[in-house]
Amino acid sequence: MNITLSNPFIIIFLVGTVGSFLLDQVLEFIDYRARLKNGGTIPPEIAAIPASKTFDTQRLSKICAYENDKYFCWIPSAILGLCLTMVLVFSGFYPWLFGIICSWTGEPHGWVSSCVSSLLFLILSGVPSSIIGIPFGLYREFVIEKRYGFSKMTLGLWLVDMIKGMILSTILAAILIAVMSILIITFPTLWWIFVTAVMFVFTIIMQVIYPLIIAPMFNKFTPLEDGDLKDKITALMEHLGFRSNGIFVMDASKRSGHSNAYFGGLGKSKRIVLYDTLISQLTTDELVAVLGHELGHYKLHHITRKLLIMIPMELVLMFVLYKCATAVSLYSGFGFNLSQDQVMNVQIIGFFLANIVFGDWGDLFTPITKFFSRRDEFAADRFSAKLTGNAESLCSALVKLNSENLSELLPPKIYVLWNYDHPTLTERVKALKETVQH
Secondary structure (H helix, E strand, O other), X not given: OOOOOOOHHHHHHXXXXXXXXXXXXXXXXXXXXXXXXXXXXXXXXXXXXXXXXXXXXXXXXXXXXXXXXXXXXXXXXXXXXXXXXXXXXXOOHHHHHHHHHHHHHOOOOOHHHHHHHXXXXXXXXXXXXXXXXXXXXXXXXXXXXXXXXXXXXXHHXXXXXXXXXXXXXXXXXXXXXXXHHHHHHHOOOOHHHHHHHHHHHHHHHHHHHHHHHHHHHOOOEEEOOOOHHHHHHHHHHHHHOOOOOOXXXXXXXXXXXXXXXXXXXXXXXXXXXXEHHHHHHOOHHHHHHHHHHHHHHHHOOHHHXXXXXXXXXXXXXXXXXXXXXXXXXXHHHOOOOXXXXXXXXXXXXXXXXXXXXXXXXXXXXXXXXXXXXXXXXXHHHHHHHHHHOOHHHHHXXXXXXXXXXXXXXXXXXXXXXXXXXXXXXXXXXXXXXXXXXX
């Protein structure tokens, strides 16, 4: 299990992992310093909105304290995460684990043995990081979130959610690994094409079954009661020709005081979901404006476009991972002693190792993906303003949600560049006012 720093894959891993860690530390520190300087300031664009009265001195201090508490919890979590990653790689943990699994299942040859050994490897290799994450998850949920009145969790409910999530993720992983094993054994040099197709189909299937099967495993969804809100939302959908299988209220308050609304599903499984916390925080007109924003994503084909863009990107990425998974130097870099013939039978392991090597390099492209995401949010805001003719209600709703969720008002631009998939509150309000003027 000799791991050499001269191995190109290890060099790429070190540069990407350490570079990503340092970038995150710098960005979070810049955001922290900006809070200390501007945390008590209300931008003039927001101050002009009546709902901004909630941003009194106490509320602004609470926002800063909440963000600071999350930041100070994140620092040791990130440091321990980096240390654990280095220990797992340089201690030879992965080849040791693979050797132990092979002693149970035998060397992987056919797709059955490959599937079993790969599934065990992927599950067990994630155990150390899961163990490290548990105390931080508990602290965030039962100390920070409860301190600021968000968390409604009990320890029992938290454990049940965790167990359900583990079982569900294991089942889904087993299905994907089985399919990948069959494709790799059957098409050892072309599997990257078929796996890309499988991943796309899997994404579509998940879009369909999530609102119908998975989400109800964690929350209760009840049809929205008849009344003014339902009538206005229905009229909005009919005006756009949007068909869904219903408007539902989710019992989010069972777990958290945070609020949201979303569309789930595709085709006949499409449904509108409103958090019960959202309904309690906003007026009817504000809720309609928020739903107009979500309908904008549908009508402007944002979701469909993202899925279509994903195909060629996934294909290129999968090809790169395939080339890495067939390179003996990738395995030797991590301490595996495998021949070329053995490598061809364990390409899923190589797929996993290549993700470790290149995973953090994705930070280089984050500003690009975040930019397009923020652009879509601006477009959905404009759509809602024009559809409802009530930009004021959307502005008011955004201000209330920002206040209720204790979100920052003035994050630094460089921090937004890397971390925000939605524009800041100030940017959204300013853009909506310009929409009204034009």
